[in-house]
Amino acid sequence: MKLLSINVSEPEQLEYRGRLIDTAIHKQPLSGPVMVRSLNIDGDGQANLEVHGGVHQAVYVYSSDNYDYWSTELDRTDLQYGQFGENLTVTGMPDAEIRIGDRFFAGDAEFEVTQPRAPCYKLAMKMGLPDFVLQFRASGRPGFYCKVIQEGTICAGDTVQHEPVAGESMTIRDVFMLRYFDQDNYARIRECAALAALAPRWRESLQKLLLKDPG
Numbered sequence: 001m002k003l004l005s006i007n008v009s010e011p012e013q014l015e016y017r018g019r020l021i022d023t024a025i026h027k028q029p030l031s032g033p034v035m036v037r038s039l040n041i042d043g044d045g046q047a048n049l050e051v052h053g054g055v056h057q058a059v060y061v062y063s064s065d066n067y068d069y070w071s072t073e074l075d076r077t078d079l080q081y082g083q084f085g086e087n088l089t090v091t092g093m094p095d096a097e098i099r100i101g102d103r104f105f106a107g108d109a110e111f112e113v114t115q116p117r118a119p120c121y122k123l124a125m126k127m128g129l130p131d132f133v134l135q136f137r138a139s140g141r142p143g144f145y146c147k148v149i150q151e152g153t154i155c156a157g158d159t160v161q162h163e164p165v166a167g168e169s170m171t172i173r174d175v176f177m178l179r180y181f182d183q184d185n186y187a188r189i190r191e192c193a194a195l196a197a198l199a200p201r202w203r204e205s206l207q208k209l210l211l212k213d214p215g
Helices: 064-074 121-127 132-139 172-180 186-193 200-210
Strands: 002-008 012-016 019-023 028-030 034-036 059-063 088-091 103-106 109-116 144-150 152-154 160-163
Touching (some): 019 121, 109 152, 109 172, 121 132, 186 200
Parallel strands (some): 059 088
Antiparallel strands (some): 103 109
């Protein structure tokens, strides 16, 4: 596993569909050592703290195998690291294998996986595809957010060490599919909502699904 790129941006105001929006989705790669802190990476910001950022969404990670998938799926050759708004582009960390509570280490920093990414219209704007949110969800390749356990310095090219969570957990893809496509699988949703490392916002969204449980 390897850290290929560190991508950051500060919020900016753009016009989209006739209105002004604040967004920090246009990430740009950094070179050299970068400091990771408990709420973000130096040079990075979040435009809407109600749905992005905070302790459990400090860093967004996307695996390079997803770039291969989207290049083929969209027939595009212009996809550059940071395209999907991720802070860290990595190798060898696919959504179908990384689990809630897994930890990984890069440079001096330590991270804990907390939730899948929930895409919004700003990703569709970035991609120039009005229906891309639906396509992104259907792919089951959301990437994941992390909590920063240990602040530290990282650098593109660093080796990433993966420490699987002890005990039962669920993969990022499984959790994502429960939230969006398997909403009547109440037994699995209950198991997922009980995962200790799951971000509170995701736990709350799953608990709302459980209110519909006829049993």
